Amino acid sequence: xxxxxxxxxxxxxxxxxxxxxxxxxxxxxxxxxxxxxxxxxxxxxxxxxxxxxxxxxxxxxxxxxxxxxxxxxxxxxxxxxxxxxxxxxxxxxxxxxxxxxxxxxxxxxxxxxxxxxxxxxxxxxxxxxxxxxxxxxxxxxxxxxxxxxxxxxxxxxxxxxxxxxxxxxxxxxxxxxxxxxxxxxxxxxxxxxxxxxxxxxxxxxxxxxxxxxxxxxxxxxxxxxxxxxxxxxxxxxxxxxxxxxxxxxxxxxxxxxxxxxxxxxxxxxxxxxxxxxxxxxxxxxxxxxxxxxxxxxxxxxxxxxxxxxxxxxxxxxxxxxxxxxxxxxxxxxxxxxxxxxxxxxxxxxxxxxxxxxxxxxxxxxxxxxxxxx
Ligand SMILES: Nc1ncnc2c1ncn2[C@@H]1O[C@H](COP(=O)(O)OP(=O)(O)O)[C@@H](O)[C@H]1O
Ligand SMILES: [Mg+2]
Numbered sequence: 001x002x003x004x005x006x007x008x009x010x011x012x013x014x015x016x017x018x019x020x021x022x023x024x025x026x027x028x029x030x031x032x033x034x035x036x037x038x039x040x041x042x043x044x045x046x047x048x049x050x051x052x053x054x055x056x057x058x059x060x061x062x063x064x065x066x067x068x069x070x071x072x073x074x075x076x077x078x079x080x081x082x083x084x085x086x087x088x089x090x091x092x093x094x095x096x097x098x099x100x101x102x103x104x105x106x107x108x109x110x111x112x113x114x115x116x117x118x119x120x121x122x123x124x125x126x127x128x129x130x131x132x133x134x135x136x137x138x139x140x141x142x143x144x145x146x147x148x149x150x151x152x153x154x155x156x157x158x159x160x161x162x163x164x165x166x167x168x169x170x171x172x173x174x175x176x177x178x179x180x181x182x183x184x185x186x187x188x189x190x191x192x193x194x195x196x197x198x199x200x201x202x203x204x205x206x207x208x209x210x211x212x213x214x215x216x217x218x219x220x221x222x223x224x225x226x227x228x229x230x231x232x233x234x235x236x237x238x239x240x241x242x243x244x245x246x247x248x249x250x251x252x253x254x255x256x257x258x259x260x261x262x263x264x265x266x267x268x269x270x271x272x273x274x275x276x277x278x279x280x281x282x283x284x285x286x287x288x289x290x291x292x293x294x295x296x297x298x299x300x301x302x303x304x305x306x307x308x309x310x311x312x313x314x315x316x317x318x319x320x321x322x323x324x325x326x327x328x329x330x331x332x333x334x335x336x337x338x339x340x341x342x343x344x345x346x347x348x349x350x351x352x353x354x355x356x357x358x359x360x361x362x363x364x365x366x367x368x369x370x371x372x373x
Contacts, residue, residue: 032129036065038122040086052131053102069127071100071110085112090120099132107132148319152196152328156189192328199330203318206337213259213341217366220256220296223263224284227271239280240271245287245297253286254364256296262338266346269331270300270358277322278304278355289361298360301351312348 023044026033032049036042042060050057053069060068071079079100095112102108109130115123163182167174174182205211224242231240244253256263267284274282282302289297307315314320316336321329339346344362351357 032131034060034065034069034127034129036085036125036127038124040064040066042068043124049129052108052129053106054104065125065127069103071102071108073098073100079110085114085122085125088114090116090122097128097130102129107136109135145318149200152319153193156193156196159189160186160193196328196330199328199334202334203330203337206334206341211337211341213262215257215259217255218258218260218263219253220263220286220298220362221253223260224267224286224298226264227267228284231271236275236280239275240282240284242284242286245285245299247288247293248286251288251293253288253296254294255366256342256362256364257366258342258362262342266335266338266360267298267300269335270360273331274300274302274304274356274358276327278302278306283353288364294364296362296364298362300358300360301353302355303351303353304355306350306354306356307348315348316346 023046026035026044026046027048029046029048032052033044033046034042034049035044042063042065045057045060047057049060053060066078066080066084073079079098093114093116095110097109097111100108100110102110109132111128113126113128115126117123163186167179167182171179202211221242221244228240228242231237271282271284274280279302282300285297285299285301287297287299289295316332318333319329320332321327336346339360339362342362344360346358346360349357349359
């Protein structure tokens with residue numbers, strides 16, 4: 001013990017109080033950490049290391065690291081052997097990150113840092129561990145998303161370019177009826193592209209935490225009434241109904257501190273899904289919720305086939321969609337992201353009316369400083 005004398009930051013100083021501090025600092029690290037003393041014994045293991053290695057602290061603590069933490073490369077060579085920290089040249093201070101096979105055949109990304117005294121004597125080895133599975137999975141996910149995006153963009157573009165070039169080359173040979181049909185297809189595919197791109201931009205903002213919300217007091221009843229009246233003017237008249245739940249009738253609805261445009265987008269998506277994937281009539285109910293009634297609850301119920309229990313988590317994923325190939329499968333991913341950005345939650349259940357029920361919960365009320373006149 002006692003490598004504090006060389007002025008280096010050490011993981012386990014001698015005094016018990018600072019040992020506790022070092023240990024709690026070790027727990028703050030996002031990566032797994034195993035601290036080995038100069039004699040090769042494991043002195044500290046953080047929780048993340050245990051999680052990555054799927055073991056208990058006691059399995060490692062006090063043991064000889066080469067025995068309790070076997071690490072081999074892809075060719076089966078022992079990582080501790082080439083060369084060992086103990087016989088490496090004293091100028092060597094670290095080992096680069098390497099993908100290794102840990103105990104139980106797990107993939108682990110391992111780095112090491114050698115802490116030496118001023119005379120070059122090895123005092124500690126800090127072994128950093130990262131979950132390779134998680135990283136490989138993230139890389140695979142990203143590749144899947146890219147290929148899906150490319151495919152989704154290409155499909156509508158094919159019809160746009162195909163029909164425009166046919167129309168330009170053989171304009172006189174088509175009847176008015178045929179031309180109209182082609183132009184309608186172009187219009188619908190072009191608007192699908194626009195929508196897809198808007199959703200992709202929202203997703204990238206949500207995923208990178210760069211979405212800015214223009215927060216202001218919002219009356220949710222107004223937001224929802226706009227949607228309902230929009231349907232009144234179209235062929236979906238009478239298919240979307242707005243109602244107030246019992247608590248809201250009794251106590252009135254508080255305003256929510258939110259971005260009105262983003263909430264419009266959320267409910268537009270949910271109502272459109274209910275009409276497209278479910279079945280009218282669609283009932284939108286506003287009520288109070290939570291133990292003290294200070295949350296606002298919005299239920300969107302339809303009378304369609306509902307969503308099977310095993311699919312309820314998946315519907316909020318990227319590109320997940322049912323059998324209808326003409327949609328993007330991004331809507332609910334964006335809905336969840338926007339609701340969560342407002343500090344709320346969204347869940348899907350079965351509607352007592354028979355179809356799907358989407359329940360959005362948002363914290364009610366506006367911050368005190370804003371509520372003051
Ligand atoms: N109200 C609903 N009733 C039945 N299925 C639904 C409902 N809302 C969404 N879904 C299912 O969830 C999928 C994902 O929805 P969403 O993310 O909005 O994508 P999209 O509408 O572009 O397909 C839909 O394709 C559909 O299969
Ligand atoms: Mg949708």
